[in-house]
Amino acid sequence: MSQSDRVYLYDTTLRDGAQTMGVDFSAADKAAIARELDALGIDYIEGGWPGANPTDDAFFAALPDLSRARLAAFGMTRRAGRSAANDPGLSAVLGVGAPVVTLVGKTWDFQCKVALGIDPDENRRMVADSVAHATTRAGEVMFDAEHFFDGYRDNAAYALSCLEAALEAGARWVVLCDTNGGTLPEEVERMVGEVTARLPGDRVGIHCHNDTATAVASSLAAVRAGARQVQGTVNGLGERCGNADLIAIIPSLMLKMGFETGLAGPDLARLTQVSRKFDERLNRAPNRHAAYVGESAFAHKGGLHVSAVEKDPRCYEHIIPDLVGNRRQILVSDQSGRSNVLSRFREIGIEVEPDNPKIAHLLEEVKLREFNGYAYDGAEASFELLAREVLDEVPVFFSLNSFRVIDERRWNAKGELITLSEATVKATIHGQQTMTVAEGNGPVSALDTALRKILIPVYPTIAGLKLVDYKVRILNPDAATNAVTRVLIESADDRGGRWTTVGVSSNVIDASYIALRDSVIFKLMRDGETGE
Numbered sequence: 133m134s135q136s137d138r139v140y141l142y143d144t145t146l147r148d149g150a151q152t153m154g155v156d157f158s159a160a161d162k163a164a165i166a167r168e169l170d171a172l173g174i175d176y177i178e179g180g181w182p183g184a185n186p187t188d189d190a191f192f193a194a195l196p197d198l199s200r201a202r203l204a205a206f207g208m209t210r211r212a213g214r215s216a217a218n219d220p221g222l223s224a225v226l227g228v229g230a231p232v233v234t235l236v237g238k239t240w241d242f243q244c245k246v247a248l249g250i251d252p253d254e255n256r257r258m259v260a261d262s263v264a265h266a267t268t269r270a271g272e273v274m275f276d277a278e279h280f281f282d283g284y285r286d287n288a289a290y291a292l293s294c295l296e297a298a299l300e301a302g303a304r305w306v307v308l309c310d311t312n313g314g315t316l317p318e319e320v321e322r323m324v325g326e327v328t329a330r331l332p333g334d335r336v337g338i339h340c341h342n343d344t345a346t347a348v349a350s351s352l353a354a355v356r357a358g359a360r361q362v363q364g365t366v367n368g369l370g371e372r373c374g375n376a377d378l379i380a381i382i383p384s385l386m387l388k389m390g391f392e393t394g395l396a397g398p399d400l401a402r403l404t405q406v407s408r409k410f411d412e413r414l415n416r417a418p419n420r421h422a423a424y425v426g427e428s429a430f431a432h433k434g435g436l437h438v439s440a441v442e443k444d445p446r447c448y449e450h451i452i453p454d455l456v457g458n459r460r461q462i463l464v465s466d467q468s469g470r471s472n473v474l475s476r477f478r479e480i481g482i483e484v485e486p487d488n489p490k491i492a493h494l495l496e497e498v499k500l501r502e503f504n505g506y507a508y509d510g511a512e513a514s515f516e517l518l519a520r521e522v523l524d525e526v527p528v529f530f531s532l533n534s535f536r537v538i539d540e541r542r543w544n545a546k547g548e549l550i551t552l553s554e555a556t557v558k559a560t561i562h563g564q565q566t567m568t569v570a571e572g573n574g575p576v577s578a579l580d581t582a583l584r585k586i587l588i589p590v591y592p593t594i595a596g597l598k599l600v601d602y603k604v605r606i607l608n609p610d611a612a613t614n615a616v617t618r619v620l621i622e623s624a625d626d627r628g629g630r631w632t633t634v635g636v637s638s639n640v641i642d643a644s645y646i647a648l649r650d651s652v653i654f655k656l657m658r659d660g661e662t663g664e
């Protein structure tokens with residue numbers, strides 16, 4: 133495959149995605165998402181804007197260790213009337229030591245006059261100076277040509293001159309941005325084609341917004357017209373109506389258009405998992421109807437469809453769902469569910485005969501639990517535990533006899549209003565009944581502390597287990613405070629392990645205990661503890 137058939141993927145979830153209404157990443161979220169995207173095979177990960185807010189500063193202060201992707205720090209061109217070397221904003225962006233720096237700058241003369249109040253020639257100098265200065269500090273510099281399509285429509289010569297200024301100043305890529313998201317795919321294809329007739333396509337990128345619900349189509353049209361870098365976000369997060377959704381773009385590029393990306397086949401097969409795990413992190417329900425990765429993308433309901441798909445899935449499927457890690461759901465048969473369980477077993481490393489009757493039992497149990505609110509997509513450790521329990525492979529590490537949690541809200545001696553929680557846990561370990569009490573700043577923290585206190589003397593490795601994330605989702609909000617809650621707990625240990633467990637109950641503390649218990653047992657199993 134020639135060089136021109138390689139498309140570079142640039143993820144801006146942690147920057148443009150952070151501009152989504154209602155989304156607020158922590159620095160730890162950002163680091164975890166960056167690791168996930170790195171493992172997927174994304175070429176560039178834009179981590180945020182150093183100097184713009186404390187979260188981005190904290191993220192860049194401890195650069196995540198990436199093995200496949202290059203980390204980009206985002207910022208804007210120098211301010212008018214300053215030198216690039218003396219611009220504090222630019223210095224903050226360049227100061228974090230990211231291997232890639234992406235600078236946004238105007239390319240629409242109207243914006244120069246109205247938004248910046250400066251002469252367009254000064255703006256072009258700002259672009260050139262800033263890019264040139266950035267090349268002295270970063271290995272690779274990109275120029276995000278803001279409002280390129282609106283600018284090109286109004287004054288093509290000026291918009292192009294900004295691109296040329298950036299390239300001459302040393303930019304590796306110029307990225308054409310449809311910042312307002314109003315350009316339709318046909319226009320994008322024409323304009324990108326005109327750009328790539330003058331500039332090499334492997335220096336040109338595309339960055340589309342979804343204000344006309346065509347960001348994915350426009351991004352693919354730009355690639356057809358010669359652009360070789362595509363910017364987007366996971367699940368289409370982004371300012372206003374979102375950015376182009378990389379989760380839809382990647383399989384279209386690879387499976388439909390025959391392009392090579394940084395993802396290999398096995399990476400592509402993780403796409404569904406990455407998309408859903410990301411939604412779990414944001415504590416929002418995955419879009420069932422999402423192209424390629426939605427739960428409904430390969431679910432067949434109509435009688436005509438089911439009958440034909442059973443003869444040959446190609447009758448009603450545009451690709452094999454496994455290619456993107458999704459699964460076919462045929463509602464009249466449980467054979468597909470069985471295959472799915474077997475394929476998960478292979479992933480986990482559980483060896484079992486395909487005709488083992490326990491598989492059908494596990495399948496029923498998973499279906500029943502999912503009906504009751506469990507979601508195993510984002511809680512792989514709970515699924516593995518359930519599977520091993522059905523196969524009688526989980527030792528009894530401890531038995532909970534009871535727990536009680538009390539919350540107290542009162543004024544302390546200094547006259548301050550405080551809320552304290554206290555948990556009492558009674559359990560049997562190795563035949564011995566034991567009881568402990570612990571306090572916490574909330575009921576789950578008190579319960580967690582009490583559970584550890586009781587387990588650590590027998591299983592010392594539990595001291596290395598910590599909860600790194602805790603999320604609650606109400607599953608039936610109409611029931612108000614009687615609603616069923618789903619708790620997801622992400623845990624990590626001092627051996628580099630990281631896993632997620634799930635608990636469901638109409639009582640949030642009970643749901644939390646179920647997820648906590650799974651986490652602890654999963655850890656003990658991984659550590660090779662044998663239990664009773």
Ligand SMILES: CC(=O)SCCNC(=O)CCNC(=O)[C@H](O)C(C)(C)COP(=O)(O)OP(=O)(O)OC[C@H]1O[C@@H](n2cnc3c(N)ncnc32)[C@H](O)[C@@H]1OP(=O)(O)O
Pocket residue numbers: 148151181183184185208209210211212236237238247248258278311371
């Ligand atoms: C198209 C995009 O999505 S670009 C990314 C947009 N993302 C964000 O804005 C999120 C992060 N931004 C921020 O935290 C803040 O806006 C900051 C820290 C960058 C700047 O904050 P402030 O200094 O308070 O400026 P404020 O946001 O009010 O206005 C932007 C300023 O940058 C100037 N500016 C805008 N674009 C550019 C540019 N490409 N080059 C130089 N200056 C620019 C504007 O003229 C304005 O200057 P003024 O304050 O002299 O009027």
Ligand SMILES: CC(=O)C(=O)O
Pocket residue numbers: 148236276277278279309310311312339341
């Ligand atoms: C750079 C960017 O986010 C935009 O122009 O939309």
